[in-house]
Amino acid sequence: MQVVFVHGVNNRDLGDGAYEKMTRRRADRFNRLAFDQTATIRFPYWGKFGLAEKSLLSLPTSKGQTQTLGTLVAPATLADRASIVAAAKADFPGVVASLSVAALDAVSSSESEAERHSVEDFWMAAARYADARPIPSWLSNLHSEDELGERLAGEVGASRRVESLGVGWLPKLPKLDPVAIAAGKARDIAAPYLAQFLGDAMMFFARRDQSDHVRAEINGAILAAAMVADDNNEPLVLIGHSMGGSILHELLTDANNIALLEERLKRPLKIDLLLGVGTQVGLFAELKQFSASKSGRPLGVVVDHYWNVYDYADTLAFLSEPTIAGVVDFEISTSAGLSTAHNAYFDNAFFFSRLNKRLKDAGLLA
């Protein structure tokens, strides 16, 4: 399988190796958890053509005045503990998704590949369990966060048939802090992202000279992947996160760009799967921002499967089905982390486990 992953906004390579490390680990996670180790993944980098990060002078920052009002820290901490159990009783898969996001995000920076894989595998199994059993019978009598952790660890251990190893090796539940996020951090997290998003979106749609560089970068990766896929008779998968989804949609709609790609390919371009993740494609289609396709179809090339994955908590993710014919929307919701949901897809075990299953159902994976 040949895969091109087009990143969204707020991706900047500062030359310190962090971006390269992030893409390497993301490729490893996709390959292990979703693609069954069959994929070659390319990460074209277009962030260098977007809004410079240091330009965000117009952003206000939290001065912290509001944090001293009210009930201070201890009651909030207690409320968190109660709320996770209560949230689990209301939406068990949503809480498992949120916990997996916290756990996978935390372990992403680990230098130990074994540790990363262990945590990823645990939460993949937890996601499969929660999908199969959205309301466990033990949930109604649950009293504490620790009990939730123990029961979940027990179920996951049993599902992997490794219970005799004991539970000491199982990762502890990550801590969620929804109250703190709601109280003061949401704006600090969301506002810079929104600014980057607005800047990059305006650049791409309104400043053609600058966006040509982006197009060239992505086209290059698509061509390389398509040629290898054709030579090896492999599926071609294009993934776009956030603005990356809109970029891919535009490149595959714009007749001039398609002609350019197909001239260099010397054959019609065919995509097996176009996967949008937390994208604004549906919104931009509704606003008529994309080029008109010559074929009359939403896209100017043949796309066998066009899926759009969104999280209801992600305020930057939009449906595509209502505005673009042929797209199938899939919801993958977390129950917390409103301000971080847009970047949480690739730390969400449900995202990978369900993608893996859908790829198999679609015949793209054996």
Add this chain to the structure above:
Amino acid sequence: MTLLYEAQIDGPVTHAFIVGCGRYPYLQANHAADRRAPVAGAIALANMLLEDRARLVAPLGSLEMLLSDPTVNDGSMDVGNVLGDEVLTTLVEPADEQHFRNRGDEWLGRIRPGDAVVFYFSGHGIADRQGGAVGLLEDIKSKTNRPWAQSFSASNLSQALQTLNPASAWVFFDACQEIVAEFAGRLWEVKNIDLKEVSLADITGDVCEPLALAGARTGHLAWAPVDFEPPFFTQVLLKGLSGCCVERTQSHGWAVTGKMLLFGLRQLGETMFDEIVVRPQPILPYSDIQALMTVAQPFMHLTVRSIPEIHLTQMASVQVKQQDLEIMSSVAAEFVWRVDINLEDRDLTVECVCQEGAVPLAPQTFRQQAPSCLVTLRPAPAEDAA
């Protein structure tokens, strides 16, 4: 007309009054308080009483019913043929203040000493200042100056029933007992619907003790499925009445009794669902020895789980055995296996047939007893597994 069934029978009979209220146009804006489950619950219980009327210890003498269905804008509801073809009418009047008073009066007027009396309500409910259960009718909060008058006290109604000298009285209240500050904070006692005034002398005579059960505890919420299914407590009640909340009686053989409903419904409510635990609460003290329905073939509801529960899904099958004789077995891998087994005086064993590679679960033996049993299987000790 809301009398659905009436039979002229010599001797004691059962008079039932069933109220399902799911339409609340004044309680919250935009019909936010509307529910369909209470209507489904009322219809399901009415159906059982009609179909199984011969099982009632005192055969069915009359069935009065009120329904407020949110899918019908206002007024009466045509229930069609859901209650069979022996009903006097298919048009059921709404569960509002006026109809509750009028039909309630007629219902009480039919009760003769020695009869049995059944009252069922499902809808929204709250707790009064004494912690008693209060049922809310369709037009609750429709009157600016008397917003809570369109309600009734289940406790008062239960006490009123005993003063009519029936042989037995049965009150089932499937509604929340939520504490609502606006109601609790009234300066004067809310003057809502009392179908009968009761004196102290009335209740100090030789009166029956009604079995009066609420589906939720004081201050707690009752729950219902979002689709057109009965509320969860009503589902437990129907299961219990169908033949598992039973004991052997001298007069009627196997019968659903007050004692078994009082204690058995809670036990049954803890085993029937994954999403909710039903914990009924008595509205009045009860220590009578009374039977409501006879049962030809009693059964026990068996729920089998494992810890961790995923182990059970890895079994090829789960079997219930009496010694070496297989009584029943599961047909598909499930997280929870629920099955009804004929009630007999015997020990049964739950055993699993293990798939290759799965963790073996230790068998468990239990004594059959009504109404239900929860068997939790655990991995077999290592030496057993070997």
